[in-house]
Amino acid sequence: xxxxxxxxxxxxxxxxxxxxxxxxxxxxxxxxxxxxxxxxxxxxxxxxxxxxxxxxxxxxxxxxxxxxxxxxxxxxxxxxxxxxxxxxxxxxxxxxxxxxxxxxxxxxxxxxxxxxxxxxxxxxxxxxxxxxxxxxxxxxxxxxxxxxxxxxxxxxxxxxxxxxxxxxxxxxxxxxxxxxxxxxxxxxxxxxxxxxxxxxxxxxxxxxxxxxxxxxxxxxxxxxxxxxxxxxxxxxxxxxxxxxxxxxxxxxxxxxxxxxxxxxxxxxxxxxxxxxxxxxxxxxxxxxxxxxxxxxxxxxxxxxxxxxxxxxxxxxxxxxxxxxxxxxxxxxxxxxxxxxxxxxxxxxxxxxxxxxxxxxxxxxxxxxxxx
Amino acid sequence: xxxxxxxxxxxxxxxxxxxxxxxxxxxxxxxxxxxxxxxxxxxxxxxxxxxxxxxxxxxxxxxxxxxxxxxxxxxxxxxxxxxxxxxxxxxxxxxxxxxxxxxxxxxxxxxxxxxxxxxxxxxxxxxxxxxxxxxxxxxxxxxxxxxxxxxxxxxxxxxxxxxxxxxxxxxxxxxxxxxxxxxxxxxxxxxxxxxxxxxxxxxxxxxxxxxxxxxxxxxxxxxxxxxxxxxxxxxxxxxxxxxxxxxxxxxxxxxxxxxxxxxxxxxxxxxxxxxxxxxxxxxxxxxxxxxxxxxxxxxxxxxxxxxxxxxxxxxxxxxxxxxxxxxxxxxxxxxxxxxxxxxxxxxxxxxxxxxxxxxxxxxxxxxxxxx
Numbered sequence: 001x002x003x004x005x006x007x008x009x010x011x012x013x014x015x016x017x018x019x020x021x022x023x024x025x026x027x028x029x030x031x032x033x034x035x036x037x038x039x040x041x042x043x044x045x046x047x048x049x050x051x052x053x054x055x056x057x058x059x060x061x062x063x064x065x066x067x068x069x070x071x072x073x074x075x076x077x078x079x080x081x082x083x084x085x086x087x088x089x090x091x092x093x094x095x096x097x098x099x100x101x102x103x104x105x106x107x108x109x110x111x112x113x114x115x116x117x118x119x120x121x122x123x124x125x126x127x128x129x130x131x132x133x134x135x136x137x138x139x140x141x142x143x144x145x146x147x148x149x150x151x152x153x154x155x156x157x158x159x160x161x162x163x164x165x166x167x168x169x170x171x172x173x174x175x176x177x178x179x180x181x182x183x184x185x186x187x188x189x190x191x192x193x194x195x196x197x198x199x200x201x202x203x204x205x206x207x208x209x210x211x212x213x214x215x216x217x218x219x220x221x222x223x224x225x226x227x228x229x230x231x232x233x234x235x236x237x238x239x240x241x242x243x244x245x246x247x248x249x250x251x252x253x254x255x256x257x258x259x260x261x262x263x264x265x266x267x268x269x270x271x272x273x274x275x276x277x278x279x280x281x282x283x284x285x286x287x288x289x290x291x292x293x294x295x296x297x298x299x300x301x302x303x304x305x306x307x308x309x310x311x312x313x314x315x316x317x318x319x320x321x322x323x324x325x326x327x328x329x330x331x332x333x334x335x336x337x338x339x340x341x342x343x344x345x346x347x348x349x350x351x352x353x354x355x356x357x358x359x360x361x362x363x364x365x366x367x368x369x370x371x
Numbered sequence: 372x373x374x375x376x377x378x379x380x381x382x383x384x385x386x387x388x389x390x391x392x393x394x395x396x397x398x399x400x401x402x403x404x405x406x407x408x409x410x411x412x413x414x415x416x417x418x419x420x421x422x423x424x425x426x427x428x429x430x431x432x433x434x435x436x437x438x439x440x441x442x443x444x445x446x447x448x449x450x451x452x453x454x455x456x457x458x459x460x461x462x463x464x465x466x467x468x469x470x471x472x473x474x475x476x477x478x479x480x481x482x483x484x485x486x487x488x489x490x491x492x493x494x495x496x497x498x499x500x501x502x503x504x505x506x507x508x509x510x511x512x513x514x515x516x517x518x519x520x521x522x523x524x525x526x527x528x529x530x531x532x533x534x535x536x537x538x539x540x541x542x543x544x545x546x547x548x549x550x551x552x553x554x555x556x557x558x559x560x561x562x563x564x565x566x567x568x569x570x571x572x573x574x575x576x577x578x579x580x581x582x583x584x585x586x587x588x589x590x591x592x593x594x595x596x597x598x599x600x601x602x603x604x605x606x607x608x609x610x611x612x613x614x615x616x617x618x619x620x621x622x623x624x625x626x627x628x629x630x631x632x633x634x635x636x637x638x639x640x641x642x643x644x645x646x647x648x649x650x651x652x653x654x655x656x657x658x659x660x661x662x663x664x665x666x667x668x669x670x671x672x673x674x675x676x677x678x679x680x681x682x683x684x685x686x687x688x689x690x691x692x693x694x695x696x697x698x699x700x701x702x703x704x705x706x707x708x709x710x711x712x713x714x715x716x717x718x719x720x721x722x723x724x725x726x727x728x729x730x731x732x733x734x735x736x737x738x739x740x741x742x
Binding site: 007010011013020024035038039044049050070072073102106110198207208228229230232233251252254255257259260262326337 | 377378379381382383384385387389391392394395400401403404405406407408409410412414415417418420421441442443444445446449473476477479480481569571577578579599600601602603604620621622623624625626627628630631633697703708
């Protein structure tokens, strides 16, 4: 019997300023370590109810079908796609980074014919371009778009979009993994029909659950399905019977993760969404000023406040800088993905990590390692 | 803003003697509450390596493709099925309870033509019956069977089975959700090609991960697939690149859940598999003697040691007894499902819950509520 002796018995206390996970408040870690209840215990059912009510608040929705899927953010994406799409459906996906590309892949695996529209990584989609795609593909049942593209830091505007999508007879599906809890995500006001997120970004909860919400329009399409949802695990018709009043056993929910999410959402509500959004903006602006004063520049035209994608200066070994930050400061920042590999750093200021002290520390650390 | 005020701010300390989750040791809860690392942090990658090595030990396998899927046990079932099955494949499923039935459903959603063989709930499958099914369906690519049927408490013998399955050109897929860590699960010695489990049963870890393992023979079938796996989230070809040496980003693993599983597996190894199995047997026998002395009887002919399915005596309101146990003792036991609804109690003695003190307490509590 030979253990890998390199694994630490106690994980180090990192400062998580990458693309996620974000720093988790002690309160949330403590809530997670509470005694495990049974998944049908009346106390646990009440905790589920409270959690979904808080999710409705952070999603700014009255959607009945709002819950946390028992998997990470990508399971949330898959849950939305497999429930909305039936084999043979047409769909439009907007791709400007990793996560739009992933949505296309997931849709195709669900049997959809996918029409992709693309802009270069780092850019966002103008309304006209989306309208044109809707015109060209009048049979599209779903249009998928990423609100906060974690791979590029680009911030896609969504206001006004649903009108065009609905006029074309389609549903609007939105990835808000890196925006929920840090940027406004107004599900009802913006007319979004389905959205998914993760817990480990701006909600500052460990990864393991995926908040999702579906509008009545989306539920109507799901109710009219001719075929079973291809995923048993992610079938919302069964999940909603477990999370709903019937309490029909489906699977064993990740009970302690629900405790953590409930506490993380409580912290969001205590701060208030408006103040939280303003804090994310202030931290972002402070970071941006500092980085630009050092001669560094942002990749996207319209940057997220939650994730900052920076160009690596010519001649700098980006991996060496990241390693230095991790070793000297215990700070994690992210590398570039795909076409940005070796060319970008991604600095996340999400949830509990979006503070003056985190901003100033990462600026100091970068200064040390770039000079 | 109106919270559901019935949700407890701190969950009660239950004694979990139902069909799962089982009681979680304090060490595991504490390990889970350690600071969150990044999912690509070198420390976390080492923890993943150690976790999969410990999973190989508890599965008694040298299978390279052994890991924890980022979902609960049913996600493990779906991961095995969607990777092994291609649309149009034939499969045989042995149904003697809820979980065989679920496997059939998951296989059909994956595009398989499923031949189900059935015995009454509570019974197990004789070898001849399985051999006959293999003869009748010579094109079957997979035979699925449940080792420990959580809905009935029946213990299916698996020794010798793989020879027949392999001779027929099929793969043997086994559900060992309620056996792994409590009963022998000898993946290599028994020739099992794919198996899944959950963390919240005999491993005594909170729910949220699904240990899975695939034999080289199963990997060969997966490598020869003509079509993409229908689930992106559960696609083993991508998951193995994340868990393997390449460390290709796929999704953000449930990091703190991995800490918990690593610690739970360490506890299993400290005790030793043989001693652990013997402890589960001793607790079961002590419970059985006590129950039979009270005039209660077991439903299955060959009972699991980890889960005890008992007939509710005529004229007893089974829900009232369970409620009494919960209210007076904080003890959770399980109800019957499907045809056993109202007719069975399910008493789990799993992992940390399989001790003399738990057995004697639940016997005392039942005595109080039945007399």
